[in-house]
Amino acid sequence: MSWLLNLYETYESNVDQVGKIEFKHNGNEFTLLPISHTTQTAHIEVQITEDGEFHSASIVDGADAITVIPCTEDSASRSGIKAPPYPLHDKLSYVAGDFTSFGGKQKEPFNNYIKQLEEWAVSPFAVPKVKSIYTYLKKGQLIRDLVNEGILYLDEDGKLIKKWDKKYEALYGEKPKIFSVVAGEQASAFVRFNVYSATKVLTSIWKDKEMYESFINYYNGKLSDNDYCYVTGKNKPFTEKHANKIRNSGDKAKLISANDKSGFTFRGRFTDSKQVATISYEVSQKAHNALKWLINRQGKIIDNRVFLVWGNDDVNVPNTTDDTYDLYSLDFLRETPEKTERISYTNKEFATEFAKAIEGYKNNLSIKSNVNIMILDSATTGRLAVLYYRNLNKEEYLNRLINWHSTCVWRHTYRKDGDGKRVTFIGTPATKDIAFAAYGPTASDKVVKGLMERILPCIIDQREIPEDITKSAFYRASNPVGMERWEWEKTLSIACALINKKEGYTVSLDKENNDRDYLFGRLLAIADVLERSALGPDENRSTNAIRFMNSFSKHPERTWKTIQASLQPYQMRLGKKGQYFSMLIDEVASRINLEDFNNKPLSGKYLLGFYSQRHELYQKHEKNTNEGENQE
Known part of the structure; x- marks a missing residue:
């Protein structure tokens, strides 16, 4: 439970970041999700007027498609045809009241959806935007409006086209965009709603904190079953349905699950999953949302295996997977030594310089500051496991990081700066580069992530580097004929760093x-x-x-x-x-x-x-x- 508690505390320490949009290196947006919210990839955006009338619609594509949506316990982990609806944004088959008129077979999903939306819209916590969307959707004309808008397309029988065929080119010309955006049928398109105003600029619903608070207050009022929370030690409304989509918006794997009542989940020891442990709804939501945010923000993912390092009070922490050159460039390190090469460079001197780089950072630490190191991976599509977890005092963690970067050290010339010029740095290679040096640049992601996991205890617990890794890099460095010059030079310097971890030599020649x-x-x-x-x-x-x-x-x-x-x-x-x-x-x-x-x-x-x-x-x-x- 310690990792759940530390994630929960991380959420509490960064509650001011909830709803703030941040960007990944690839330009995709992410945010620290509010509780009772999740993310979905939207395909269609519908604009509704404040009076509850249809205004316009458009196809959503690219980085903007990831949408923060409200969700209930049931909808957050839904699956199957009769899955419970999301409270506001959902698939076309749920939100369109005229779905059966255009080829749909079931009216029940919409009935459940509109009933649930009505409860929110008439509650004392509802805001005008929710009421506007409800007013429009209860009219049951969404698909008709989308067809008239040129977003959805009908066949010769007036039904939604299930799959695009060249025979429809006579009616519509080139293949419409909706068929490229949606993987399945048009009916599976996910629709998000927004409110349009002719007199003022309104915040998009999925970025509106007022909307977040409206649903949270409404939904929390419906939670009643209290039980002992094993994470906080308090009696609070508990949950047996925990979040998925931890690594990305399409991730179905869960860290906590006990839904197999007919298999071997309890192995005869318990009759109910609550007898194993209970976790409050608030803790589960905040811990999982903090984990999603941290992975998007600073996690390293190799073949779906997550390598994550963060601090409870300050999430910015030097990562174990980075090389020394990357650590020198971190913005939150107050003092940064020059990246110039030194001809005579002993391990002791390097340890001193690296320690200076984080001295100002260490001075800002509180007494309770700690660092969490976590590795996550899934063996199946439905189960996610914590493969490795350690919680250390932050100063102890930084001291161990200094030790790693001052012992597994050599001179490297394979890095490039922002201008693409090759740079020289004396330090420790990144764990991913160690994998490529040991097994070659064509090593599979499975091999790379396995090595990165094996190297982690060498950094955190100061263990010896596994002999097979060092030997593999040694043999490859001794066989330059099979490599290009740049690859061999990189392999050679990394092999020297691994060997030097044990030998303690210096780059300068020892005559x-x-x-x-x-x-x-x-x-x-x-x-x-x-x-x-x-x-x-x-x-x-x-x-x-x-x-x-x-x-x-x-x-x-x-x-x-x-x-x-x-x-x-x-x-x-x-x-x-x-x-x-x-x-x-x-x-x-x-x-x-x-x-x-x-x-x-x-x-x-x-x-x-x-x-x-x-x-x-x-x-x-x-x-x-x-x-x-x-x-x-």
């Missing part, structure tokens, strides 16, 4: 490190830079060091003989510069003990040595080039 594998990696880097320096600017082929890298990692002594023999013509071509590389090779090789110069497979340390040595050589090359330009 005093006499570890066998590290030294072999240095030799490979010198050979690569030597040959690359001798190649012309138009020669983009891989060097022998890169071509034999996979073999070198398995049989270093034997492969090094082949690589070194291939270097002779390039050493001669470079002249004096080639002598420098030769001397460097001799210096590094002399550090390897004679008994260690063998074909024992190399560990991940060789990648660290390879990267650091290559980075230093390129740094020297850039420095010499710049000095030469300055002298000219």
Whole structure:
């Protein structure tokens, strides 16, 4: 119940956000829903005058189609042909009183709908907009008006066309828009209503807080059955029907459900679902609405698996799935260190800099501030499960995040800024990028989400990174021939970060490190830079060091003989510069003990040595080039 309580408290802390429209990265709207409300994708919008007359109608398409609608307990979880109606906006078969006159078979859905709407319209909580819509709909002429408006279309028998056919082109020309917007028959189109005024601008009903409060007050007055709420510990009206549409407007999976009375739900321990636990209607509504809002706002969804991090009092919290570059750019971090590269960068220095970035943020924390980490996924279309949940003190969470971003760290160049220019940052890769480094860019979403879930305890609980993940990235980084250059460079730096999580090395070259594998990696880097320096600017082929890298990692002594023999013509071509590389090779090789110069497979340390040595050589090359330009 702790996650429900924390979601409920999050709703209470952000109640001022209820009804405020926000936008996702793709431009779609979302909001923190009021209680007793849900969302639906509307297909038709009908404008009603304040006097209760038909004004106009239009097809709704795109991002504006998601509509906040009032709902009851029964309608929120409805299914089937005889499903209970929504209180205001609903499908055409519910809201059209003349539905049977145009091919509909059932009058009951409209009768139930208009009776329910009448109760709201005549209640003391009703606002003028509700009364205007009720006045119009009770006339029972909606489909006729929509046909006259050119929104709906009839066949030769005067009935609603069920499915568009080319034979209707003789009557209507090109395929009408309604058949592209609605997946099924015209009768399944979802209709939303709005009130039009010729003298003033009215807020759209689905964005009108007065409308929200009107229905909430009306519906809450109908709730009477009180019971003990296991979340708040208070006696309040309870509910057995909990919300769906948690991940998106079409999501049917529920987190809480006990509707299988004939199966194995209770397994003989209870005779009624209330004996297991009871949750108040208010808590269920607020907790689920807060969860929907948070997922839309900051959740990461991979193959329908939700990765979510939020704070109770302040929902803006650095996410465990982001890389260091993304965390540096967060608006709510008060102090942001410069994103410039540092040649000598120790883990301790990095931890200090990253800590500074969130110091102002931590100073604003209250004593009770905490962070929630949650993973959600569904095995079936009807059931959603909490796969992982942790609640931590916010300061403890941030300290663990600092530890992760200061230990699993390396130098990366695969990110791009807003102008599309490649940038360099020293830090930790995103968990999604770790998945692609370990399993390749074509890895399925199922594989990616599985790895992201496995990495989470490494961040939150400070566990070791699973060995198979590190090994997989190591093997791919050791086989550059099968990848494009940019992909291999990205895989290499991420593999180095994973290996470095255990080894604790620095990006800057450690010339005093006499570890066998590290030294072999240095030799490979010198050979690569030597040959690359001798190649012309138009020669983009891989060097022998890169071509034999996979073999070198398995049989270093034997492969090094082949690589070194291939270097002779390039050493001669470079002249004096080639002598420098030769001397460097001799210096590094002399550090390897004679008994260690063998074909024992190399560990991940060789990648660290390879990267650091290559980075230093390129740094020297850039420095010499710049000095030469300055002298000219």
